[in-house]
Amino acid sequence: MTPAVRGLMLSPLGKYLTLAGLLALICFAGTVHSAGSPGLERILITHSSESISIAPLHYGMEKGFYHKEGLDLQFRILRGDLAIAAMVGSKEVDYISGAGTAFAAAVKGFPVSVLAHDFKSVFFYLMAQPNVRGGKELKGGKVAVSSLGGTGAVATRATLRAIGLNPDRDVTVIVIGSASVRMAAMEAGSIQAAVMPVPWNFRMRKKGFNELIYAGNVMSQPLTGIATSREKLERNPDQVRKMLRGFLVTLNAVKREKKEVTNFIERKYSIEPDVAEEVYGVMVQALTEDGTVPESALQDLLEQTKAEVGVKKDIASSSIVDYRLLKEAAKHFRRQGESVP
Structure with a gap:
């Protein structure tokens, strides 16, 4: 255990980390770090929900790009705060596909590093009940997010402000797990709105819910990408290099293989062909050129996150x-x- 982690464990923040890490350990023990494919190093990457922002990751895994680098990359859904804790504390998580979540955690003092950005904008929509058409109707209601510290939470606050609401006073923001659970809560009428990732917004529109605002129109911060613990970066840079080589090959393939990726999106997210093509177009426009974003964008994100x-x-x-x-x-x-980006 590094001095930084030891100090963190002894702090109030560390107590939370230890508890969250233990919960993650219970979830994953005996299922992830068991023997994987022969000759491959088995590692785990997590994300808070199934959304289009991790379509490139899944595509790269399916195409075998990470296998070619010697990695048996496993994927699990895990809430952002628990993933950070399990990555830094119990070490049950190796990487997270959530640069925004990791960025916010680092600002709070967690020893994590963002390694790459695949998208330069977000894929979240503020979806509301059929009778909610703007901030006036939403005021006083409940708005669901996947976690209070993740990318979706940042998008929630930005979209609420954009429709004239104070996210701290005018609504109650509550945590309701994955996108599928949030949609179920919307269908049950127990919440008035939820921030939903693509392609869930398309599904909800078909069910009659209102699409109030696209988060990408009011925020352009780079919130998606790969992150790991600083300890991993320092102690196992060779594994990180393999991970990033797989990332770059995937980024390049997604840009070049339109038909294959569109078919993959249609199959993976169970959506119609025309919708899959629309999703692909939105996704490709938001991809970074080479896995990096300008320093000015990072600085803007830093100031907003600190606030x-x-x-x-x-x-x-x-x-x-x-x-x-x-x-x-x-x-x-x-x-x-x-050929790489």
Whole structure:
């Protein structure tokens, strides 16, 4: 255990981390780090829900891009705060596909690093009951998110402000698990609105729910990508390099293989062909060029995150986002004459 983690464990924040990590350990023990494919290193990556933001990850796994790098990459759904705790504390999680979640955790003091960004904007929509057509009708209601500290929570606050509501006073924000559970809560009428990822917004529109606002129109912060613990980055950089090489190959394939990716989206998310093509178009437009985003975007995200979580001390974005091994992975492909972003 590093001094940084030891100090964190002894703090009030650490007590929460330990409890959350224990819960994650109970969930995963005996199921993830058992023997995997022969000759491959088995690792776990998590995300808070099934959404289009992890379509590239799933596509890369299905195509075997990570296998080619020697990784047996496993995926699980796990709430963002529990994933951070399990990544830093119990080590049951190796990576998370949630750069925004990791970024916020790092601002709060968790020893995590963002390694790469696959998207430069978010894929969340604020969906509401049929009788809710704006902020006036939503005021005083309940709005569901997957967690209070994840990317969806940031999108929730931004969209609520955009329709004239104060997220701290005008609504009650509650945590209701995955997207499927939030949609069930909407259908039951127990909540008035929920922030939903693509393609869930399409499904809900067909059921008569209102699409109040697209979060991408009011925020452009880079909130999706890969993150890990600083300990992993320091102690096992070779594994991180393999992970990032698989990431870059996937990013390139998603841009070039329109038909295959569209068919994959249709099958993976059980949506109609025309909707899958529309989703692909939205997704490709939001992809980063090479897994990085401009420093100005990171600085904007840093200032907003500090304000959201109440942190006033000076923090450099470079202490949170570390592109060194990503750029090294890109050079690896260029040396071999292979096409990468």
